[in-house]
Amino acid sequence: MKIKGLVLAISWIVAIISQVGAQEESFFDGLGLDVHGFIDTRSGTRVEHDSNEKDAILGEVRLQTDIIKADDWGTIELRADFLYDGVAYHRDLDLEGTESPIDLREANILFSPFSFMDVKLGRQILTWGTGDLLFINDLFPKDWQSFFIGRDEEYLKAPSDAFFISLFPAFANIDIAYTPRFDPDRYVRGERLSLWNPMLGRRTGRGDVIHVREPNTWFDDDETAIRISRNFRGYELALYGYYGFWKSPMGMASDTNRAIFPRLISYGGSVRSPFLKGLFNMEVGRYVSTDDRHGDNPFIPNSEMRFLVGYERELARDFTAKFQYYQELMEDYSSYRESLPAGQKSRDEDRHLFTMRLTKLAMNQNLILCLFTYYSPSDQDSYVRSLIKYKVSDALGVMAGANIFAGKNKYTFFGQFEKNSNVYGAIRYSY
Amino acid sequence: MAGKIWGLCLGLLVGYATVSVSSAMENPDADDIIAKANDVAYYAGRDGRSDVMMTIKDARGGKRIRKFTILRLNVHNKDQKFYVYFKDPADVRKMAYLVWKHVGKDDDRWLWLPALNLVKRIAPGDKRTSFVGSDFFYEDVSGRGIYEDIHELIETTDTRYVIKNIPKDPSSVEFSYYNVWIDRDTFLPRKAEYYDKNGKLYRRVAATKVQIIQGYPTVIEAIASDIAAGSSTTNVFSNIKYDIGLKERIFSERFLRRPPREVTR
Numbered sequence: 285m286k287i288k289g290l291v292l293a294i295s296w297i298v299a300i301i302s303q304v305g306a307q308e309e310s311f312f313d314g315l316g317l318d319v320h321g322f323i324d325t326r327s328g329t330r331v332e333h334d335s336n337e338k339d340a341i342l343g344e345v346r347l348q349t350d351i352i353k354a355d356d357w358g359t360i361e362l363r364a365d366f367l368y369d370g371v372a373y374h375r376d377l378d379l380e381g382t383e384s385p386i387d388l389r390e391a392n393i394l395f396s397p398f399s400f401m402d403v404k405l406g407r408q409i410l411t412w413g414t415g416d417l418l419f420i421n422d423l424f425p426k427d428w429q430s431f432f433i434g435r436d437e438e439y440l441k442a443p444s445d446a447f448f449i450s451l452f453p454a455f456a457n458i459d460i461a462y463t464p465r466f467d468p469d470r471y472v473r474g475e476r477l478s479l480w481n482p483m484l485g486r487r488t489g490r491g492d493v494i495h496v497r498e499p500n501t502w503f504d505d506d507e508t509a510i511r512i513s514r515n516f517r518g519y520e521l522a523l524y525g526y527y528g529f530w531k532s533p534m535g536m537a538s539d540t541n542r543a544i545f546p547r548l549i550s551y552g553g554s555v556r557s558p559f560l561k562g563l564f565n566m567e568v569g570r571y572v573s574t575d576d577r578h579g580d581n582p583f584i585p586n587s588e589m590r591f592l593v594g595y596e597r598e599l600a601r602d603f604t605a606k607f608q609y610y611q612e613l614m615e616d617y618s619s620y621r622e623s624l625p626a627g628q629k630s631r632d633e634d635r636h637l638f639t640m641r642l643t644k645l646a647m648n649q650n651l652i653l654c655l656f657t658y659y660s661p662s663d664q665d666s667y668v669r670s671l672i673k674y675k676v677s678d679a680l681g682v683m684a685g686a687n688i689f690a691g692k693n694k695y696t697f698f699g700q701f702e703k704n705s706n707v708y709g710a711i712r713y714s715y
Numbered sequence: 716m717a718g719k720i721w722g723l724c725l726g727l728l729v730g731y732a733t734v735s736v737s738s739a740m741e742n743p744d745a746d747d748i749i750a751k752a753n754d755v756a757y758y759a760g761r762d763g764r765s766d767v768m769m770t771i772k773d774a775r776g777g778k779r780i781r782k783f784t785i786l787r788l789n790v791h792n793k794d795q796k797f798y799v800y801f802k803d804p805a806d807v808r809k810m811a812y813l814v815w816k817h818v819g820k821d822d823d824r825w826l827w828l829p830a831l832n833l834v835k836r837i838a839p840g841d842k843r844t845s846f847v848g849s850d851f852f853y854e855d856v857s858g859r860g861i862y863e864d865i866h867e868l869i870e871t872t873d874t875r876y877v878i879k880n881i882p883k884d885p886s887s888v889e890f891s892y893y894n895v896w897i898d899r900d901t902f903l904p905r906k907a908e909y910y911d912k913n914g915k916l917y918r919r920v921a922a923t924k925v926q927i928i929q930g931y932p933t934v935i936e937a938i939a940s941d942i943a944a945g946s947s948t949t950n951v952f953s954n955i956k957y958d959i960g961l962k963e964r965i966f967s968e969r970f971l972r973r974p975p976r977e978v979t980r
């Protein structure tokens with residue numbers, strides 16, 4: 285098997301790197317560069333056969349290199365993954381793709397033109413908001429495919445090519461993220477994970493990969509996101525705004541058979557603070573689907589409100605739990621129902637979702653056990669992510685995990701992925 | 716209260732001729748000794764920085780190493796701010812930990828995750844939890860509140876004060892009491908021994924090497940031993956500087972995203 289050969293090759297590379305390790309560091313130090321990274325090899329398989337896909341869901345070797353040059357005037361960072369993806373169909377170089385042999389994670393420059401301003405320019409990972417694996421005001425691109433197939437949780441966030449400007453006047457922090465060309469999510473298309481196809485009324489996969497039309501004109505198809513935040517005696521308050529597009533192809537072009545990204549404006553706020561020995565957070569947002577203001581266009585998603593409340597607390601030594609309640613409320617629901625094409629499955633007006641995260645550390649914090657569950661009583665589906673991670677040494681870690689989807693129906697958000705439930709194992713060597 | 720003030724004034728007059736300010740208290744109270752020791756151990760200077768190399772040895776002889784730089788700033792009312800920047804091992808590199816310590820209340824804590832560009836807020840937790848997997852507790856790093864225990868001076872030697880500390884809320888801690896040995900001339904705590912609910916010694920934290928840096932008595936090596944588990948952690952402090960003029964604004968989210976050169980160098 286190709287994977288075995290690769291694992292052997294990687295073990296050789298790891299052995300060589302660990303020998304060269306000490307000498308390498310001083311060489312890079314001399315150039316004023318900080319070079320670190322990891323080699324990660326992981327393999328995963330579906331737990332039940334999916335007629336639309338291969339049984340292997342994950343089989344890859346990834347070498348990440350992170351090069352930083354920090355100086356008084358600023359910092360330059362280049363972080364890239366060199367990926368051999370044994371399961372992928374296409375291995376074309378694609379800097380926006382999830383299976384490309386080079387995944388450029390960061391390529392940016394960070395500097396402070398004024399004492400009250402920081403600027404980060406280039407490819408970078410952007411995150412804000414208070415949710416735990418739930419996003420309301422974080423409209424930065426997500427890689428759902430990597431998230432579901434067993435890659436490290438950090439790969440849920442896809443990089444943005446943006447100007448990130450932070451201003452620090454006395455009354456608040458203002459962050460502005462300007463993305464000159466739309467950065468969509470790395471969404472599920474069918475070639476690796478099967479999903480519900482509303483047009484065909486069934487689950488599809490490799491045979492019927494979704495075709496999309498992405499807005500990709502520089503500066504015309506741009507996105508702007510803003511956050512104004514303030515820490516007021518331990519209460520973190522923030523207001524958010526976004527002007528751009530729905531991040532996943534939520535719409536259909538009525539003339540062709542392509543999925544599209546309709547325009548989106550959103551605004552919202554959040555608060556996070558300590559509460560009774562724990563941490564409380566609340567977030568709210570309104571998504572305005574500007575191409576379908578009245579909710580009667582069956583090919584464009586309706587506007588919706590989203591709400592989230594969460595609480596995290598240490599239950600025992602080295603054992604923490606976090607609970608969240610999340611709700612999506614569709615606007616103009618009656619218009620949606622009236623314009624729904626015959627035969628298409630209807631969404632609920634109100635989607636409720638609970639999440640629970642349990643984290644336990646043991647063996648001097650070298651063993652980490654993690655369980656994250658999404659459960660929707662309204663959709664009647666669930667998604668469980670579990671992970672066991674053991675740090676064999678300071679450099680070497682081994683992991684095993686599972687992604688299990690279950691649902692009463694095939695057309696709900698998690699239920700549609702039921703056939704993609706998988707288990708995986710990984711080894712990572714950090715240098 | 717008035718009696719204490721008179722007693723203190725008397726002590727000050729008697730000790731006026733002596734050279735060292737710290738010997739001004741001729742008949743020290745256990746509470747006074749603990750308060751002074753707390754200041755010497757955790758509040759030296761207006762601010763400070765130190766590189767730390769932490770070696771964790773488990774019962775089987777396995778070794779793990781953590782390297783980080785810590786910045787500390789005293790703010791109003793005995794509150795403090797800490798910035799911890801990790802350099803080793805590779806998987807925690809560039810992570811930073813920000814703490815706003817509030818005396819008498821829970822601390823505010825944040826963790827910077829560079830791969831996600833995310834400032835994650837951490838729920839207030841048990842302060843007697845291991846700090847980054849070592850035998851030092853979070854409370855050893857940030858300081859145990861002096862009002863949490865009843866202090867009793869049990870012995871005075873030529874060089875040390877020995878104070879027994881009994882928790883006011885025994886259910887909140889795993890020890891029944893602990894003894895601290897404090898230097899008579901510098902008021903630096905040199906050793907602490909913890910006794911479990913059965914009265915057995917199960918843990919020891921010792922300042923094994925001390926140096927005077929910029930006039931402040933400073934611990935440059937400390938060892939925490941979990942006698943029950945057979946593991947120990949050694950912290951070696953280097954590159955220590957006090958009163959470097961740290962600005963309060965660097966203990967904020969902005970500087971988690973952009974680590975100040977006081978930590979990266």
